[in-house]
Amino acid sequence: MRKIKKIEAKLPTLPTRKKVAAYARISIEKGRTFHSMSAQISYYSSYIQKNKEWEYAGVYADEGVTGTTDNRAEFQRMINDCKEGKIDIILTKSISRFARNTVDLLETVRYFKELGIEVRFEKENINSLSDDVELMLTLLASFSQEESRSISENVKWAIRKGFQKGITNSFNIYGYHWDGKQFNIVPEEAEVIRLIYENFLNGYSAEHTEKQLKEMGIKSYTGIDFPASSIRAILRQERYTGNILLQKTYVENHITKRTKINRGELPMYYAENTHPSIIDQETFDKVQVELARRRELGVFANWSIKTTCFTSRIKCDNCGCSYRRSGKRQRKDSSEVYYIWTCRTKSEKGISECQSKDVPEKMLQKYSAEVLGLEEFDEEVFLEEIEKIVVKGQDELIFHFHDGQILTQKWKSTARTDCWSEERREAWGEYQTGNKHAVGHKGRWLKDDKGDSN
Structure with missing residues (x-):
């Protein structure tokens, strides 16, 4: 006998809404403004939320970065959200907004395709999940990349033509105000510049001036305390003499946008008397000579740092860093100090980073005297004869002489007994x-x- 079972019809289910996001980018190189970025965000927010089949997943927007770099924070955040399944469809204005590098574009689109994510390029009317899309993307991205290169070259050409006429493309410099046509001296800032130069020629370090300016409550044009690095940059800045050295740096290429120091790859242009001077040329030249002298002397140039004949001359064979001196008293009531030299890496980061051997100062003096043929250690002879001492392994001191001679000396640490008191x-x-x-x-x-x- 036949049996018939009725299968009830399922209730219709609502289709799952697609999670849709948009990516927008504005390049400062085209002079776009914040309002343009806001307009794009508003447009995409409204456009997505009006579609009842879509679920709004946000708008990712990068401002002031080019399409040829990897440093787009919002773009990277969008990729991470795609990995977490927060996005099904990405809307973007054009290929050039998404990427101008053909390789990066194809790799990103392929990655999204593996995740099942669709990218829609509005201007080109392309869907990344459609058939034969890669060929079209390759052609269009190549055109976009070439356009980027052409724009970059045109901008460089205009800047270099300006350099040849002595026209700068940099307008932010402490001590001056750019009024749109020329640099004008800011009197109170100019006094700070003169103080920095005066201090340096009087033998003070950049760190000393940094502390002085902080105590005086003087800030940089960005509103922060003057770091020593900025003070050193001011001491090297030829613009304070009323002259400009142009094209000291250049952009490597339109893909990486990496800025490099010009070491002769491109011509530089020295334009004289382009604006009022704060520092006279003679003072500036003296500072450059003093900078070179201190650079040559290293730590010995700074009289505020206590040094010995071993300072900057004891090197670690393991990591290449210099050794540092530290000391402790043999007893709390004793005036005698026991000194030991430790690799800077080991001192700052621990023995896990560098397993070098500590060397008592008495051992350095003892073996230095031996290799120099002296009955007792002499600092002057040491400085005249020995360039550096390399500490190798657990029991070797390698002495490098100024004349090129190298001697290896075995040694044994007596650090434990050296720090004993007489009573002990x-x-x-x-x-x-x-x-x-x-x-x-x-x-x-x-x-x-x-x-x-x-």
């Missing part, structure tokens, strides 16, 4: 020789030693 040495001596009274002294020595290790 006597106690240990008595203990070693079997003195009957050594037990009490030994007990005190062991107690003291344990206390030092804490």
Whole structure:
């Protein structure tokens, strides 16, 4: 007998709405404004939310960056949201807004395709999930990339023509105000510039001037305290003499947009008397000579830093850094200080970063005297003869002489006993020789030693 079972019709379900986002970008190179960016965001927000089949997933917008760089924070955030399944469709104005680099464009579109995400390019009327889309994208992206290169070259040509006429393309400089046509001196800022130059020629470091300006409450044109690095840059800035050296840097190419220092790859232009001077040429030249002198002397140029003959001359074979000096008193009530030299990397980052050996200063003096053939250590002879000492492994000191000679000296650390007080040495001596009274002294020595290790 037949059995018939009725299967009830399913209730119609509402179609799942697509999660739709948009990507917008405005380049400062085309002189677009904040209002243009706001207009794009408003347009896409309204456009997406009007469609009942779409769920609004946001608008990602980068402003002031070119389409040829990877440093687009919002673009990267959009990619991460795509990975997390927050987006099904991406709307964008054109290929050039999305990317001008053909390789990057294809890689990104392919990646989105693997995730099942569709990219719609409005201007070109292209859907990234359609058939044979890669050929069309390749052609159009190549055109866009070439357009980017052409625009970049035109901009460079205009800037270089300006350089040849002594026209600058940089207008933010402390001490001056650009009124649209020329630089005018800002009196109170000019006084700060003169103070910086005066301090430097009087032997003060940039760090000293940094502290002085901070105490005076003087800020840079960005509103922050003057860092020492900015003070050094001011000391090298030829514009304060009323002259300009143009094309000191250049953009590598239109793809990376990386700025490089011009080391002779392109011509530079020195334009004289282009604006009022704050520093006279003679003072500026003296500062450049002093900068070179201090650069040559290194740490020894700064009289405010306590140095010894070993400063900047003890090097780590493991990481290449210089050794630093530290000291501690043998006893709290003692004036005698025990000095030891430690690799800077090890000192700052720990033994996990550098396993170099610490070297007592007495060992450096002892073995330096030996390789120099001296009965006792002499700082002047050391400075005249030895360029540096490389600490290698656990037991080697490699002496590099100024004349090119290299000598390797084996050594053994006595750091533990070197820092003992005289009382401790006597106690240990008595203990070693079997003195009957050594037990009490030994007990005190062991107690003291344990206390030092804490």
